[in-house]
Structures are given as structure tokens and as C-alpha cells.
Amino acid sequence: MKIKLRKLETSILFVSKITLYGLLFFVFYFAYSRKNWPLLNVSRTSVIVVATYIIMGYMFANIYGRYDIGKRKSKPIVYSLILATLFTDIISVFMLSVMNTNQNNNKTFKLEQPALLVPVLLIQLALILVFTYGGNALYFKIYDPEKCIIITSSQRSLNEVIRGINKYKLQYKIAKIADYRDNMLKKYIAEYDTVFIYDVPILERTEIIEYCYQNMKNVFYNPDMHDVVERDSRHIILDDVSLFGNYAKTLTLEQRFVKRISDIIISLVALIVTSPILLIAVICIKLEDRGSVIFKQNRATRNGRIFSVYKLRTMKEDVDNYSVIDNDDRVTNVGRILRKYRIDEIPQFYNVLKGDMSVVGPRPEMLANIFNYTSVLPEFEYRLRVKAGITGYAQIAGKYNTSPKDKLILDLIYIEEYSLWLDIKLIFQTISIIFKKDSTEAFHKEEEELLFEEYIESYEEHQQQ
Numbered sequence: 155m156k157i158k159l160r161k162l163e164t165s166i167l168f169v170s171k172i173t174l175y176g177l178l179f180f181v182f183y184f185a186y187s188r189k190n191w192p193l194l195n196v197s198r199t200s201v202i203v204v205a206t207y208i209i210m211g212y213m214f215a216n217i218y219g220r221y222d223i224g225k226r227k228s229k230p231i232v233y234s235l236i237l238a239t240l241f242t243d244i245i246s247v248f249m250l251s252v253m254n255t256n257q258n259n260n261k262t263f264k265l266e267q268p269a270l271l272v273p274v275l276l277i278q279l280a281l282i283l284v285f286t287y288g289g290n291a292l293y294f295k296i297y298d299p300e301k302c303i304i305i306t307s308s309q310r311s312l313n314e315v316i317r318g319i320n321k322y323k324l325q326y327k328i329a330k331i332a333d334y335r336d337n338m339l340k341k342y343i344a345e346y347d348t349v350f351i352y353d354v355p356i357l358e359r360t361e362i363i364e365y366c367y368q369n370m371k372n373v374f375y376n377p378d379m380h381d382v383v384e385r386d387s388r389h390i391i392l393d394d395v396s397l398f399g400n401y402a403k404t405l406t407l408e409q410r411f412v413k414r415i416s417d418i419i420i421s422l423v424a425l426i427v428t429s430p431i432l433l434i435a436v437i438c439i440k441l442e443d444r445g446s447v448i449f450k451q452n453r454a455t456r457n458g459r460i461f462s463v464y465k466l467r468t469m470k471e472d473v474d475n476y477s478v479i480d481n482d483d484r485v486t487n488v489g490r491i492l493r494k495y496r497i498d499e500i501p502q503f504y505n506v507l508k509g510d511m512s513v514v515g516p517r518p519e520m521l522a523n524i525f526n527y528t529s530v531l532p533e534f535e536y537r538l539r540v541k542a543g544i545t546g547y548a549q550i551a552g553k554y555n556t557s558p559k560d561k562l563i564l565d566l567i568y569i570e571e572y573s574l575w576l577d578i579k580l581i582f583q584t585i586s587i588i589f590k591k592d593s594t595e596a597f598h599k600e601e602e603e604l605l606f607e608e609y610i611e612s613y614e615e616h617q618q619q
Contacts, residue, residue, distance in 0.1 A: 171221050174285045178278050179207055182243055185274045186250060189267065199253040206249040207242060214238035217582045223289035224297070227322070231290075233586060235282045241582075243271060243278075290324075299327035300372065302348035305334050305362060311353035314557060315376070319350065334358050340365055351375035377563050379533050386570040403570065405540075412574055413512060420513050420581070421503040428500050435466055435497050438488045445471045448501060453518035455542040458535075461510040463518055464501035468492050475520075495588065502544050514577045515543025516565040527558040534558065537565045540572075545584040 183204070187193035193200045219226070219234035251266040302319070306312050312331065319326050332342050334354045339362070343349055349366050351359055351373065359375060366373040377385075387398040405413065425432075436447050449467040452460050468489025485493065492498040505511040511518065516537040519527070527534040543549075547564035548556065568576070 167223070170223070170285065170289055174221055174281065175211065177281050178239055179211070181277050181281070182207065182246065182274055185270055186247070186267065190250065190254065192253075193250075199250070202253055203246055203250050207246045210242040210245045211238065214241050214582070217579050218586060221285065221289075223286065224293040224325075228286050228290045231286045232282055235286070236279060237582075237586060239278050239282070240275065243274060247271060294324045299323065299325055300347040301329040302326045302350055303330040303332055303342055303346040304328060304350045304352065305332050305339065305343075305354060306352045307334055307354055315350060315352040334362070343371060344369060346371070348372040348374070356380070376560075379566070382563060382566045382570060385567065403572070405572065409572075409574070413577065414509075416574075416577070417506050417513050421506040424500070424503045431497060432466075432500055435488075435492060435500075439467060439486075442486055442488050443470070451475070452521055453542065454521060454524055454538060455510055455518060456538060456540055458538050460521070461505070461508075461518075463510075464504055466492055466498040466501060468498050499544060506544065510542075512541040512543045514546055514568075514580050515541050516546055516568070517549055517561070518542030523558075527562075531559060531562060533566075534562050536569070537562065540569055545580060547580065550580060550583050550587060 183193065186203075190199070192198075193203060215238050218238045219231065221231065221235060223231065247266055247268070251260075251264060254260050254266055255263045304312065304315060304319070306315060316328065319328060326348060329346060330342055332339055334351075335358075336342070343362070343365060349362070349371050351362055353376065354362065356378065363373055363375065383400050384398060387400040390397050390399045439445070439447050446467055449465045449469070450462045451465075453463045455461055468486060469484045470486060473484045489498070502511060503513075506513055519537075524534065547568045548561040551564055552561055568580075
């Protein structure tokens with residue numbers, strides 16, 4: 155039975171997606187058609203509303219993520235679908251209200267049945283929960299976790315990659331850990347379904363990837379600088395010679411103008427909308443220890459220019475300044491809440507208005523961190539080719555304690571692939587951060603596991619024999 159279902163995997167997933175998206179649309183359309191008779195007929199209103207729902211649904215699915223069971227955990231899929239459905243419903247209701255503003259319906263603009271959105275969203279939420287948790291449960295009942303081998307170079311690298319893989323135990327089962335210098339490496343690879351390569355030198359990594367490709371093995375590897383460049387390269391043909399071309403990029407005058415105008419508009423709206431939250435936060439900070447409300451610190455932005463970043467104070471005054479660690483006693487009680495929900499970042503919209511920062515861009519690091527990171531990763535300074543930002547790839551996909559190299563890769567991908575659409579996409583994705591409980595996870599000191607060292611010892615014993 156399992157084998158038959160596996161053969162139909164693509165078809166089953168496709169039917170599941172179409173069914174779920176169809177039901178989400180039906181719930182919305184049926185609910186609003188009961189008092190809007192034009193929706194029940196082929197009319198300009200029905201065509202516009204249906205087209206709006208489909209286009210917005212597709213757009214927000216691209217922004218937040220699709221119904222991709224088997225590839226992601228259930229909670230992230232649920233959050234993605236909820237946010238995509240919420241915005242799709244709101245915009246579709248707005249468009250219906252616009253279409254109903256005429257002589258036959260509403261002579262002035264009136265939002266169409268806003269209270270109806272609540273039961274509609276609750277029913278849609280129930281459908282999303284059933285299809286997501288039920289779909290993943292069925293998928294992982296049919297498919298066993300892929301047996302994988304981790305190929306790496308050190309204990310520290312192993313700790314980093316194993317932490318990520320262990321969060322996806324239904325997808326991957328770690329069956330082997332190997333040093334990339336092991337002479338038996340190809341034999342090991344042949345025994346497993348999936349290969350994870352982490353922090354392996356370029357030449358050796360290329361050889362391993364080619365072997366995996368030759369033997370039809372799934373392979374995952376962490377990117378380096380040249381991978382980021384290659385990712386955004388274009389295939390060109392000179393006569394009959396195939397080449398990959400990467401063109402030096404910088405924002406055009408039009409892009410800089412649009413980005414600056416959008417920064418100003420978004421910052422003004424954000425400061426106005428969040429002003430009640432900001433006021434409550436200010437009062438709470440004052441009540442706790444009577445100290446200053448705003449914390450200023452020198453940070454670096456485009457071309458290394460130094461500026462003062464503004465944040466709500468989350469730490470005690472007159473303490474040493476370094477990156478937050480786990481259970482940091484410098485953080486105040488109010489500060490923990492402000493940091494958890496990123497409320498302390500709100501004053502940075504003033505930095506955006508001043509022109510020091512952009513809404514989207516690499517996180518402005520502390521000067522000491524830039525010096526330390528650059529000494530190990532010289533390419534870290536490439537982040538300073540654009541303005542620092544409040545949100546961005548590294549802030550959304552990463553966490554506070556994400557490694558400097560991973561942050562760098564995410565930021566460089568943003569810089570290389572910049573577009574206005576990408577900025578819009580990242581701004582909407584920022585909302586999803588509130589669902590990530592570990593997004594503000596601090597740096598912590600822990601005893602390193604001995605898996606890699608134990609393997610090396612057994613490897614050396616094997617070599618001696």
C-alpha cells in the first residue's frame with residue numbers, strides 16, 4: 155500500500171493543494187455572496203473579486219510560503235497559510251467594497267460586512283489546521299525519515315549543522331557522521347539517502363557533490379561567497395562557448411529614489427500606528443527603574459559611515475556592552491518583553507527618516523562585532539555596500555544568535571538579488587517573526603557534544619588496524 159501511495163505522491167499532493175485552496179476560496183466567496191447577489195452571477199463584480207482573490211492568493215503564497223507538506227513542519231505551514239489567507243481576504247473584501255460603490259448599492263464607499271471576516275477566517279483556519287496536520291501526519295506515515303550522513307570538518311561545524319537537522323527529525327535521521335578527509339567517504343555516501351556537507355573546503359566539497367550527483371543522492375551544503383555570486387549569475391553564450399556572467403550591481407538612480415520614498419512613507423505610517431505601543435513601553439521602562447528610555451549606540455551603515463542607532467532601552471544602565479547571552483542578567487524584566495516582540499526596534503524608524511537606515515537591509519552591527527567578524531570573515535564588510543536596515547533576510551530567516559557567516563550569506567543574497575518586489579516581500583514576511591519563538595534566542599555557552607571527536611577516535615583506530 156505504501157509503495158502504491160509513494161508512486162502517486164505528486165498527484166496526491168497536487169489534489170490536496172487544489173482542494174485546500176478551493177475550499178478556502180469557497181468559504182470566502184459563499185459567505186459574501188449571500189448578501190451580494192452580483193457574486194452569484196457572471197458580472198463585472200464577480201469577475202473582479204474572483205480575479206483579485208486568485209492574484210492576491212498567489213502573491214501572498216509566494217511571500218509567506220505554500221502548502222508544502224513533507225518539506226516543512228506543520229506550524230510554519232499553518233502560520234504561512236493563515237497570513238496569506240488573511241491578507242487575501244482583506245484585500246478581496248476591499249475590492250468588493252469598491253465594486254459595490256455605485257448608484258445601485260452604496261453611493262459612498264463602505265467596507266462590505268467587515269464583521270463577517272471573523273467567522274470566515276475561523277472556518278478557513280479550521281480547514282488549514284486539518285489539511286496541514288492531517289497532510290503531514292499522512293505523509294510521514296507513508297515516508298520514513300531519510301537516512302543521512304553529515305560530512306564536515308570540525309566539532310564546531312558539526313554542532314551548528316546538527317542543531318538545524320535535529321529540528322526536522324521526521325524528515326531526516328542522522329545515521330552517520332564523517333570527516334571529509336576519510337578515505338572511506340565514497341563508500342559511506344553510497345549507503346545513505348541524503349548527504350549534508352558543512353564547512354568543507356571548496357575543492358573537496360565539489361568532488362563530493364559531483365559524486366553525489368553521479369550516484370543520485372540528495373545533497374545539501376552551506377554556501378560560500380562564490381556560491382552567492384554564482385546564484386545570481388546569468389547563463390550567456392559567446393559564439394558556442396557557455397559562460398556564467400555576474401554583473402557588478404549597484405542601485406540605479408530610480409531604485410534609490412523609490413526606495414527612499416518608500417522608506418519615508420513606511421516609517422511615518424509605522425511610527426503613527428505603533429505610537430500607542432511606544433507610549434506604553436516608555437511608561438513601563440520608566441516605572442521599572444526610573445532610567446533613560448532611549449538607548450543610543452554607534453553602528454555602521456553604507457560605506458562604513460558611523461551613526462547613532464536608537465532603540466528602547468532593554469538593559470540596566472551602566473553595564474558592559476556586548477551581545478546578549480542566554481539568561482543575561484543585564485536585561486531588565488520589561489526589556490525581555492520588548493526584545494521578545496521586537497518592540498525595542500521601533501525607534502529605528504526615526505533612523506530611517508533621518509536617512510541613516512533603510513526599512514530593509516542588513517542589520518546594523520555593533521562596531522566591535524564588525525571588527526571581530528571581519529578579522530575572521532574579510533567578506534563581512536561587503537554588507538556595508540548598502541544601508542543598514544530594520545528588517546531583512548538575516549533578521550527574518552535567522553535568529554539573534556545566528557552565526558556571523560550565515561548572517562553574511564543571507565545579507566549578500568539580499569544585496570545581489572535586490573528589487574522593489576523583494577523589499578515588499580521581506581516587509582510582509584517580517585510579520586511572521588512574531589510566530590517564531592526562537593527568533594530572539596540569545597547566544598549561549600554549552601558543552602560541545604563529543605560525536606565528532608568520538609568518530610575521529612574510532613576513525614584513527616580503524617586506520618591503525
